[in-house]
Amino acid sequence: MDDLYRMLRNGHLEAPGIVDTLDAPIAVLDEDLHVVNVSPAFCQLFRVDREDAIGPALFDFSNGPWESPELRRLLGEIVPRAAAIVAYEVVHDFPGIGERTMLVSARRLRGGAGGRRHIMVQFEDVTERRDPDAARDLLLSETRHRARNLFALAHALARETEADGFTGMAYRDAFIGRFQALLKGQALQEEVSAADFHALARQALEPLADRVRMDPGPVIHLAATQIMPMVMVLHELMTNATTHGALSTAQGMVRLSWTIADRPDGRELEVNWLEEGGPSVAEVGRRGFGSRLMQFGVTKGLGGVVQFNFEPAGLRVSLSLPVP
Amino acid sequence: MAAAAPARILVVEDEFLVALELEAILSAGGLEVLGPASTVVAALEIIAERRPDAAVLDVNLRGESVTPVAVSLRRLEVPFVLATAYRADDLPDALRGAVNMGKPVDSRSVVSTLKAMLGASP
Numbered sequence: 001m002d003d004l005y006r007m008l009r010n011g012h013l014e015a016p017g018i019v020d021t022l023d024a025p026i027a028v029l030d031e032d033l034h035v036v037n038v039s040p041a042f043c044q045l046f047r048v049d050r051e052d053a054i055g056p057a058l059f060d061f062s063n064g065p066w067e068s069p070e071l072r073r074l075l076g077e078i079v080p081r082a083a084a085i086v087a088y089e090v091v092h093d094f095p096g097i098g099e100r101t102m103l104v105s106a107r108r109l110r111g112g113a114g115g116r117r118h119i120m121v122q123f124e125d126v127t128e129r130r131d132p133d134a135a136r137d138l139l140l141s142e143t144r145h146r147a148r149n150l151f152a153l154a155h156a157l158a159r160e161t162e163a164d165g166f167t168g169m170a171y172r173d174a175f176i177g178r179f180q181a182l183l184k185g186q187a188l189q190e191e192v193s194a195a196d197f198h199a200l201a202r203q204a205l206e207p208l209a210d211r212v213r214m215d216p217g218p219v220i221h222l223a224a225t226q227i228m229p230m231v232m233v234l235h236e237l238m239t240n241a242t243t244h245g246a247l248s249t250a251q252g253m254v255r256l257s258w259t260i261a262d263r264p265d266g267r268e269l270e271v272n273w274l275e276e277g278g279p280s281v282a283e284v285g286r287r288g289f290g291s292r293l294m295q296f297g298v299t300k301g302l303g304g305v306v307q308f309n310f311e312p313a314g315l316r317v318s319l320s321l322p323v324p
Numbered sequence: 325m326a327a328a329a330p331a332r333i334l335v336v337e338d339e340f341l342v343a344l345e346l347e348a349i350l351s352a353g354g355l356e357v358l359g360p361a362s363t364v365v366a367a368l369e370i371i372a373e374r375r376p377d378a379a380v381l382d383v384n385l386r387g388e389s390v391t392p393v394a395v396s397l398r399r400l401e402v403p404f405v406l407a408t409a410y411r412a413d414d415l416p417d418a419l420r421g422a423v424n425m426g427k428p429v430d431s432r433s434v435v436s437t438l439k440a441m442l443g444a445s446p
Contacts, residue, residue, distance in 0.1 A: 098368050098392025099399065128391050128416030148409030148427055149339070155428035156345035182341075225386055229340055292344055300362060301340035 025123040028109070033058050033075060036118065045125060047096045058121065071104065079106050079119050087124075100127045153182060160293055174239075178293075181235035185228030196221050197230075197269065201256060204234040208254075211247050212238075217258035220269055223324050229301025236294045237273050237317060246278030246314050253277055260323070268304075269323045275314035331442050334376035335360040336367045336393055337407065338385040346380060346407070346429065353435030362386070367393045371400070378438050379404035382427075383419060391418045403441040405434070 019028060019037045025045040028037040038053045046053070059072065074085050087103040094100055103124040108117060161175045184203060188195055195203070197220045205212045222230060238247070238254075246252030255274040260267055298306040304321025333355045337343040343360035350357050358376050361367040363385055370376070371393070379397055381390045381404055395418055397404050409427040412420060425434045 093396070093399075096365060096368075098364055099395040100392060127395070128389055128418060152345075152409070152428040153339065153341045156341040159345055159431075160341075160348065225338075232341075292348075293341075296340045296344040300343055300360065 025125075027053070027058060027121045027123075029058055029075070029119045029121060031080065031117055031119075033072075033119070042123065045097075045123060046094060075106055075119060075121070079108050080117055084108070100125055102126070150186070154179060157182060177239060178232070178235065181232050182228065185231030188231060189224055189227040195227075197258060197271075200227065200230060201234060204231040205238055205256070208238055208242070208247060211252075212254045212256055215255060215257040218260050220258070220260055220323055222269070222321075226302050226321065226323075229297045233294055233297045233302065233306075233319070236291060236297070240291075241275055241278075241315075246275035249278050251277045252279075252314075265322075267323050269321050271319040271321075273315075273317040273319070275316070278314055280312070330354055330356040331377040331438075332356045332358050332374065333438060334358045334367065334370055334379040334397075334402075334404075336362075336379065336385070336390055337382040338362040339382075342382070342407075342427070346434075349429070349431040349434060350380075350438075352431075353439075355435065355438065364388055364390065364392050368396060371396055371402075375400065376402055378402060378441055380407050380425070380429075380434065380438070381405070381419075381422075383408040383410050383415065389416060391416050394418055394422070405437055405441070407434070 022039045025042040026039040034057050084107040086105045090102045106121045163171045241247040258271045302321040307318045309316040337360050347357045406424040407429045
């Protein structure tokens with residue numbers, strides 16, 4: 001805080017550029033405690049746009065009033081008289097980020113255009129207080145956590161894979177198929193340079209490479225957390241096609257294509273899985289499609305939606321998901 | 325006396341497979357699942373719209389801590405259990421002392437533990 005103070009005291013207060021470079025969540029207030037400037041970290045912490053933050057009184061901000069009379073007095077009267085407050089604890093339920101414990105530090109700034117007196121307020125989110133020495137132990141526990149996480153995923157797969165009415169061998173093959181897709185997805189997710197969708201699809205559908213024809217679309221990288229779910233969803237589509245769909249006959253095949261659509265709130269990847277040459281859909285019925293694993297994989301894992309269209313020519317699946 | 329509606333359990337979990345399994349286990353146990361929510365914001369929205377009777381919380385949501393959700397639930401006096409592989413020592417202060425069902429969770433004990441917690445509430 002002292003370094004920041006010195007830096008700002010010697011610089012031009014009004015220059016937004018200085019506040020923008022500060023790593024900590026900081027708000028600069030005028031004498032009436034209205035916000036005149038904020039750092040990017042402040043916007044990130046309170047999940048607010050810069051334009052919305054600047055202007056209102058600090059304590060009206062974020063579903064206020066959230067100040068105690070004491071803090072208001074400290075900021076309103078004591079700090080302007082060249083005193084500083086350090087690490088004053090505030091507990092409040094902030095909209096969008098929940099209840100947080102914040103340490104508030106504030107200091108008066110000298111200078112500024114027209115001799116105005118500004119106050120710099122810094123926030124530190126200490127909702128989780130951790131023993132600093134636990135940092136190293138935490139790394140070890142993260143590693144252990146990843147291994148345990150894989151156990152949890154395998155356990156979920158084992159439980160979810162249909163057993164009732166299937167032979168032991170059929171269950172085992174179904175489980176192992178999904179488990180291998182899971183491992184493949186995990187491995188791809190951990191690669192430093194994440195594969196683009198084309199490479200990912202190629203790897204996921206590799207066991208049936210000669211039966212799946214890809215009409216490549218634009219180069220697109222998924223978010224890291226979408227990689228494993230995508231591999232599993234593709235595996236489900238492949239398994240369904242093999243047991244009930246186009247790939248259950250020698251002549252049947254699958255065409256995979258994709259496009260990117262620009263939407264108001266970001267880009268969307270639209271993947272099309274088209275089956276053709278397989279048994280008539282009317283004969284096969286809709287057994288096995290839209291399994292819980294596919295639904296959860298798409299909605300929770302990918303954050304997207306999936307649609308199944310049973311055309312006379314074959315099943316058409318369209319998958320839509322937001323991408324970075 | 326009319327049959328009571330099933331208790332509503334908020335599930336907060338970011339891994340879709342684990343969320344899927346939890347939903348299956350809780351539904352099989354006669355409980356209604358709210359969510360699952362995979363982020364703090366999603367969980368807080370569910371709490372605001374449909375107050376849960378209890379909750380199962382994963383601790384680490386893709387790098388985000390579930391602590392703000394736990395704090396909100398405590399204020400509303402909604403009981404919760406954790407489902408995490410983290411050991412007690414590595415948990416944030418706000419979560420220490422909460423019952424941890426572990427990861428993977430044992431299907432029988434999570435349902436019986438939740439029902440016991442719900443039975444204890446007025």
